[in-house]
Amino acid sequence: xxxxxxxxxxxxxxxxxxxxxxxxxxxxxxxxxxxxxxxxxxxxxxxxxxxxxxxxxxxxxxxxxxxxxxxxxxxxxxxxxxxxxxxxxxxxxxxxxxxxxxxxxxxxxxxxxxxxxxxxxxxxxxxxxxxxxxxxxxxxxxxxxxxxxxxxxxxxxxxxxxxxxxxxxxxxxxxxxxxxxxxxxxxxxxxxxxxxxxxxxxxxxxxxxxxxxxxxxxxxxxxxxxxxxxxxxxxxxxxxxxxxxxxxxxxxxxxx
Amino acid sequence: xxxxxxxxxxxxxxxxxxxxxxxxxxxxxxxxxxxxxxxxxxxxxxxxxxxxxxxxxxxxxxxxxxxxxxxxxxxxxxxxxxxxxxxxxxxxxxxxxxxxxxxxxxxxxxxxxxxxxxxxxxxxxxxxxxxxxxxxxxxxxxxxxxxxxxxxxxxxxxxxxxxxxxxxxxxxxxxxxxxxxxxxxxxxxxxxxxxxxxxxxxxxxxxxxxxxxxxxxxxxxxxxxxxxxxxxxxxxxxxxxxxxxxxxxxxxxxxxxxxxxxxxx
Numbered sequence: 001x002x003x004x005x006x007x008x009x010x011x012x013x014x015x016x017x018x019x020x021x022x023x024x025x026x027x028x029x030x031x032x033x034x035x036x037x038x039x040x041x042x043x044x045x046x047x048x049x050x051x052x053x054x055x056x057x058x059x060x061x062x063x064x065x066x067x068x069x070x071x072x073x074x075x076x077x078x079x080x081x082x083x084x085x086x087x088x089x090x091x092x093x094x095x096x097x098x099x100x101x102x103x104x105x106x107x108x109x110x111x112x113x114x115x116x117x118x119x120x121x122x123x124x125x126x127x128x129x130x131x132x133x134x135x136x137x138x139x140x141x142x143x144x145x146x147x148x149x150x151x152x153x154x155x156x157x158x159x160x161x162x163x164x165x166x167x168x169x170x171x172x173x174x175x176x177x178x179x180x181x182x183x184x185x186x187x188x189x190x191x192x193x194x195x196x197x198x199x200x201x202x203x204x205x206x207x208x209x210x211x212x213x214x215x216x217x218x219x220x221x222x223x224x225x226x227x228x229x230x231x232x233x234x235x236x237x238x239x240x241x242x243x244x245x246x247x248x249x250x251x252x253x254x255x256x
Numbered sequence: 257x258x259x260x261x262x263x264x265x266x267x268x269x270x271x272x273x274x275x276x277x278x279x280x281x282x283x284x285x286x287x288x289x290x291x292x293x294x295x296x297x298x299x300x301x302x303x304x305x306x307x308x309x310x311x312x313x314x315x316x317x318x319x320x321x322x323x324x325x326x327x328x329x330x331x332x333x334x335x336x337x338x339x340x341x342x343x344x345x346x347x348x349x350x351x352x353x354x355x356x357x358x359x360x361x362x363x364x365x366x367x368x369x370x371x372x373x374x375x376x377x378x379x380x381x382x383x384x385x386x387x388x389x390x391x392x393x394x395x396x397x398x399x400x401x402x403x404x405x406x407x408x409x410x411x412x413x414x415x416x417x418x419x420x421x422x423x424x425x426x427x428x429x430x431x432x433x434x435x436x437x438x439x440x441x442x443x444x445x446x447x448x449x450x451x452x453x454x455x456x457x458x459x460x461x462x463x464x465x466x467x468x469x470x471x472x473x474x475x476x477x478x479x480x481x482x483x484x485x486x487x488x489x490x491x492x493x494x495x496x497x498x499x500x501x502x503x504x505x506x507x508x509x510x511x512x513x514x515x516x517x518x519x520x521x
Binding site for chain 2 (some may be wrong): 003056058074076077078080081082084087088089090091092093102104105106121133134135146149150153
């Protein structure tokens with residue numbers, strides 16, 4: 001078995017508004033192994049995004065801790081690459097400039113940056129768009145840039161917050177395939193939050209199903225589908241069985 | 257992206273842009289000239305365009321218009337350079353640090369509603385008639401336009417960019433220089449353009465009262481001589497110069513912030 005890459009212990013998040021407190025999240029234990037692709041799904045408002053942002057260090061939990069390879073997380077950091085639904089590209093930077101951003105911020109040598117940027121642009125099929133500004137790109141392209149930007153940085157863990165949520169159905173499928181292709185090459189450790197059950201099953205080694213508020217882990221579904229995941233896999237009966245199973249879990253949660 | 261046909265495209269196709277821009281001014285000028293020649297109104301109060309044109313020639317050839325223009329422009333330049341160098345850093349820190357803003361804000365909020373022109377009497381007491389008073393009045397009007405837009409710009413920086421930067425390993429210094437600063441630039445340019453506009457408004461008023469040169473002074477001087485044609489030349493000069501300077505800034509903005517222009521496509 002691989003090493004534990006990310007571990008969350010005793011996470012509790014409570015929001016207090018007008019003197020009333022609302023329990024959002026309660027996760028006693030959550031572990032992600034190295035090279036694992038974990039998807040997190042749950043009924044809307046279950047705190048799955050909050051959970052990811054706690055792992056990213058953007059939100060502080062009232063209790064518990066996050067550890068990356070045994071090192072306690074204290075705020076955002078480059079060991080965890082974040083991807084957001086809203087792309088969050090720097091509009092004043094070209095595609096190449098965006099991909100180079102993290103490396104520049106860390107003071108990596110220029111020659112090395114150029115090398116990595118070129119490599120990432122090639123890998124994500126963005127080479128011809130290197131000198132375009134984000135405003136000139138489609139949604140799918142923008143998210144490719146965001147992916148290249150975060151991969152260029154080579155973080156230990158990738159945290160993805162519904163990254164394809166803002167894309168249309170076709171682009172989303174294309175991006176899923178793209179991500180699978182890249183993942184087969186890099187085997188990055190990924191925690192991927194989504195509200196799309198099919199996406200969760202298709203991408204994940206394990207699907208973590210959260211309960212309705214407060215978000216607790218209802219069940220962790222091991223997905224024994226062959227890799228690399230292809231269209232054939234997606235169309236398979238087993239894939240549909242997983243989908244239906246998780247669908248029922250979430251439906252029973254939403255009705256609660 | 258594929259070009260989308262717009263509903264007004266038929267009209268656009270038939271009338272060239274240059275024609276659409278000049279048609280109304282030409283009609284107004286022609287009617288005005290005819291009205292003056294037929295003495296529908298007193299040409300002392302409203303001289304015909306032809307008289308204004310020859311008055312403009314006279315002012316241009318004598319160098320008088322240019323002299324006054326240069327005086328006004330110099331004052332505007334000095335006032336805006338001072339305003340920018342104080343208001344931009346101040347606004348930047350006010351936008352970044354909430355406690356700092358709270359300390360400054362109460363004070364500024366009382367000064368801000370006072371019209372720049374209300375400062376003229378005090379300015380004359382402090383600096384006497386002339387250059388310094390005029391610059392001071394212009395400076396006050398430009399200052400607030402730049403300050404408020406700088407603060408709004410810093411506040412308006414996309415929070416998701418800040419989060420992205422932090423997750424890419426940005427230190428606080430990098431965050432401010434590489435995210436907040438470029439994110440504030442569009443709003444800064446808006447501030448500069450507004451400041452330039454209000455500069456012209458207040459400098460003319462200030463020169464009417466507190467100066468013996470400049471376009472504002474020129475206008476008021478010719479009122480005493482009942483030369484409405486020369487007054488109108490002065491007014492039109494301000495309009496044209498103001499317009500050209502605004503366009504110049506817009507051009508500069510498009511050159512310096514190309515990513516932003518493309519956003520508007």
